[in-house]
Amino acid sequence: MTAETRGPTIAVVGAGLRGSTYARRIRATARGRVVAVAEPDPLRRERFAAEHRIPPERVFASWTDLVAAGAAGRLADGAIIATQDAEHAEPAVRLAGQGYHILLEKPMATTEADAERVVAAAERAGTMLAVCHVLRYTPYTRMIRKLLEDGRIGTPITVQHLEPVGWWHHAHSYVRGNWRREDESGPMLMTKSVHDIDWMIHIMGERPSRVGSFGRRSHFRAENRPAGAADRCLDCKVEASCPYSATRLYLSCLGDPERETWPLGAVTPDHTEAGVLAALRDGPYGRCVYACDNDVVDHQVVNMEFPSGATGTFTVTAFSPYAQRQTRIFGSAGCIEGDGVRVALRDFVTGEVETFEPEPDHASPDGRHDAADAALADAFVAALAAGDPAALGSGGRESLDSHRVVWAAERARHAGAIVAVPDPHAAADAAGAPSPQYSPRNPPRKVSRRHD
Numbered sequence: 001m002t003a004e005t006r007g008p009t010i011a012v013v014g015a016g017l018r019g020s021t022y023a024r025r026i027r028a029t030a031r032g033r034v035v036a037v038a039e040p041d042p043l044r045r046e047r048f049a050a051e052h053r054i055p056p057e058r059v060f061a062s063w064t065d066l067v068a069a070g071a072a073g074r075l076a077d078g079a080i081i082a083t084q085d086a087e088h089a090e091p092a093v094r095l096a097g098q099g100y101h102i103l104l105e106k107p108m109a110t111t112e113a114d115a116e117r118v119v120a121a122a123e124r125a126g127t128m129l130a131v132c133h134v135l136r137y138t139p140y141t142r143m144i145r146k147l148l149e150d151g152r153i154g155t156p157i158t159v160q161h162l163e164p165v166g167w168w169h170h171a172h173s174y175v176r177g178n179w180r181r182e183d184e185s186g187p188m189l190m191t192k193s194v195h196d197i198d199w200m201i202h203i204m205g206e207r208p209s210r211v212g213s214f215g216r217r218s219h220f221r222a223e224n225r226p227a228g229a230a231d232r233c234l235d236c237k238v239e240a241s242c243p244y245s246a247t248r249l250y251l252s253c254l255g256d257p258e259r260e261t262w263p264l265g266a267v268t269p270d271h272t273e274a275g276v277l278a279a280l281r282d283g284p285y286g287r288c289v290y291a292c293d294n295d296v297v298d299h300q301v302v303n304m305e306f307p308s309g310a311t312g313t314f315t316v317t318a319f320s321p322y323a324q325r326q327t328r329i330f331g332s333a334g335c336i337e338g339d340g341v342r343v344a345l346r347d348f349v350t351g352e353v354e355t356f357e358p359e360p361d362h363a364s365p366d367g368r369h370d371a372a373d374a375a376l377a378d379a380f381v382a383a384l385a386a387g388d389p390a391a392l393g394s395g396g397r398e399s400l401d402s403h404r405v406v407w408a409a410e411r412a413r414h415a416g417a418i419v420a421v422p423d424p425h426a427a428a429d430a431a432g433a434p435s436p437q438y439s440p441r442n443p444p445r446k447v448s449r450r451h452d
Contacts, residue, residue: 008384015039019082089114129396136393139358154333166322180294198402215300225290
């Protein structure tokens with residue numbers, strides 16, 4: 001074994017798409033080692049163990065077996081928890097109690113009480129806890145933060161943020177898939193968009209004090225089912241003209257290694273036409289979107305008021321292309337418009353518009369997490385190696401703040417009311433406790449300047 005591979009050791013709990021993505025990055029950089037896995041699916045477990053050369057005694061069918069094996073001493077320095085949402089809290093509490101530093105997929109838990117338990121467990125144990133708020137780790141985010149910190153638009157006063165989920169992505173994950181029901185995972189604002197609420201807090205530098213919210217499941221309902229539609233796409237006479245055809249979506253993934261990994265990987269491990277058709281015949285992903293048991297929203301708006309008086313609006317919608325987030329920030333001396341990769345900044349004094357973008361080799365222009373996933377995995381390994389959370393974009397308490405905003409927004413949506421967001425930090429802020437400072441590692445690169 002070379003010196004380059006003697007970095008921190010990591011156990012992975014949940015060897016699905018997210019857990020595998022982080023593990024592959026750690027292996028590729030050789031800055032750390034994946035030395036244990038807990039995964040209930042035998043095929044995924046076997047493949048993951050073989051890929052990372054994990055010995056049989058470190059391969060477990062459940063996280064409880066991993067905990068039991070570490071009763072006499074933890075098996076790794078850190079643990080990545082990437083199970084299904086409802087199974088985040090308990091392994092996080094137990095593994096933190098054994099001294100593991102934790103990288104926890106979002107949401108950190110499906111209830112506020114469980115999220116508080118997770119944070120309390122890490123604090124009791126003195127271990128690091130980072131939630132996978134990957135949007136904090138993008139070059140695009142660092143670029144916007146730098147422009148705001150430099151005062152390029154004066155005081156930020158209003159922010160508008162859009163998450164365009166994509167019509168087929170919503171049908172895959174939130175109508176047919178694992179996140180379709182609140183009682184099995186949580187509200188969509190939490191399972192999908194806590195990323196974005198956290199991002200808005202990170203960009204604005206303050207938590208909302210009041211929120212209101214509107215949204216519902218408007219389209220993916222039985223009453224909107226087209227005449228002649230069948231319960232399954234394979235039997236449907238109108239499938240060819242339906243935007244949500246499972247047959248068209250999943251067969252079109254064949255031959256594309258990236259799309260075979262996701263979304264097709266969630267449907268079947270058999271990446272042949274026969275394998276896909278068999279999965280659509282019998283599995284959940286072949287169901288008509290108007291004949292599923294989904295109950296999460298397909299569009300939602302959250303209105304926010306910040307303590308400074310600034311306002312914000314967040315919109316998430318299924319009815320869009322699958323694309324990058326889009327943001328507008330309006331300040332006292334200028335405004336910013338961003339598409340997830342590039343930023344256009346208008347100066348109110350000169351009238352000029354400048355365009356900025358991250359260095360090309362760091363950008364991820366296809367709308368997905370790619371660059372941020374790698375940066376997050378690198379940050380976790382760096383924090384473990386240094387024994388210092390400074391490399392991480394946020395800690396447990398900051399993530400709990402973001403989650404609390406989401407829960408407040410859901411209370412507001414159901415009650416039809418404006419809801420105050422609890423601020424457990426108010427006393428510390430009033431006493432002059434310092435706020436975390438941010439130093440971007442990759443300053444923005446100016447691309448162009450124009451008048452219009």
